Amino acid sequence: MLYSKLFGKTKKNSKKYDSINATLLIKAGFIDQVMAGTYTYLPLGLRVLEKIENIIREEMNTIAQEILMPALTPISNWQKTQRFEKVDVLMKTTPANIFAKAKNDTEYVLNPTHEEVVTPLAQKFVFSYKDFPFALYQIQTKFRNEPRVKSGLLRGREFRMKDLYSFHISINDFKNYYEKVKEVYMKIFYRLGIGKDTVIVMASGGSFTDDYSHEFQTLCQTGEDKIFYVQSKNLYFNKEVAPSQAPKIKNDDKKILPKKDVKGKGIIGVEEIAQYLKIPIEKTTKTLIYETDDGRIIAAAVRGDYEINEDKLRKVVKCQSLKLASADVVKKNIGAEIGYIGIINLPKHVELYLDESVLGRVNFETGTNKNYYHSVNVNFGRDLPYPEKTYDIKIAKEGDLYPETQEKYQVFKASEVGNIFPLYTKFTEAFGYKYIDSKGEEKPVIMGCYGIGSSRIMGVIVEKYHDEKGIIWPESVAPYQIHLVGLDLKNQEVKNQAFSLYQLLTEKYHFEVLFDDREEISAGEKFNDADLIGIPHRLVISKRTKDKIEYKKRSEENSYLLTLEEIISKIKKS
């Protein structure tokens, strides 16, 4: 490719964004922003995206078959799985104006994921146990109504994703496949240059299952997720599922003090209470009242400096769903206003679940369940019985211990590049997808889904591989292998030499070459552009290079005058 003909050149004065990937990819001419979180891939950017997706495709083809599903789906498919009302990032299309409305007033879902398409698809074709297992994947544009887009390609409302769905007739077979996908995913991330920094993290299975799902997280300073690492076990947890044990309060009181009720009308929330009572926030107790879907009233308490993890609580309480009780429900059941709720004087019909962080304190505070009063210097064994059991129902935070080994978590920032889910029969049941086994009986089909965010990976790679001058692409995804810079091109002899080298490299050796053939541009500007664009190998032809060629790797400082043969062997080796 002649750089003079390339659409989408580098920009000298380009806006600096907070995220490196947006700043560099826009400045270097890979992408152009259309609106927040929505980009055009320019020729250079599209080459990178396609290289990423082709690597994913090559590896996927070893374990699945490629299809392409539509972005639009009838709303009814989403109603069948109850997700039309529930998925909080779901988008749909409507006709834009009265004329379009007059022609066709149907609304469609813009798919954020494709279980609602692939499950009925499989159902149309595969009925017999003999045809299982099978797996289908696609690489396609997804739509999610994210509340806030940010960080260039890392989070948009429209993005590229590879999604894979597998179908099985036994749990065992499914689990084997699930593990196989883990291996293939890691192979993909290694080929993309981010393998050594990508870890498998246990995450919530969401509404599908109580099993963990698994996230592939690339460690990265600008990452949006925090992951918790247990070194001795080599385990990573997503913040939402990390088992947590609170570290003990420092310098706790030695002497047990008499319990005292303090009136504090309007003093609500642990920060305010701590301030008002002049006690550290760790001495306060945060108690929330929940209603379960089966009609129970639950009180859940954590130490004041923690938050309740509703996912963990739901599992402990053993219910399908729970919601924070309204002011009215609280008043009716407890007899006090929200804000004075605590773990003492609770009515018998309210089930109390204590987080382990509530224990192990001397002289702590809690609401009294009577209007406007908080109690201080409360102690287990005197003011209320020692609980028979405590739980882990809090959101883990930095400094927490992994309960099993008592070791402190190491916490890393990371960006999620892949996610795999055991779905079991959640979707196949919704669509009534059954197969006929060898005895002629109908059985439900077991399913898994597996995603890789290909456009996000492009952003993550830039976040990880760059310096102050620009991008440094890994070989496997670079838009071109060689950046050939021609200097002194007004000199006919040098020009001929440069063009014949370009021809040789592309036609004889079949390299992908970006040739900066611009005559009016100064050497400094061309070198700066080359560094910004970040192609791995740079060659220079000028009146100085004579019968040699200057070679420099983007990732290294030094350049060398070499022969063509030497250069070719260097490039092939790397």
Place this chain on the structure above:
RNA sequence: CGGAGCGUAGUUCAGAUGGCUAGAACGUGCGCUUUGGGAGCGCAAGGUCGUGGGUUCAAGUCCCGCCGCUCCGACCA
């Protein structure tokens, strides 16, 4: 959804307290000079100041609505 900032040339921005015949740099076109780390000179083209309303003798500037962008937080099956 909460908070902050912003919207002026193709791009990045400057235009206290209202007085504008709206500027600069980069980019673009032409001419000359120049070619190893973002060169120089000259000339030129390029704007209903996001949008709708209001205040005023006078609005890019002040007020209100809407739209959009950036950042922080919440959220992210």
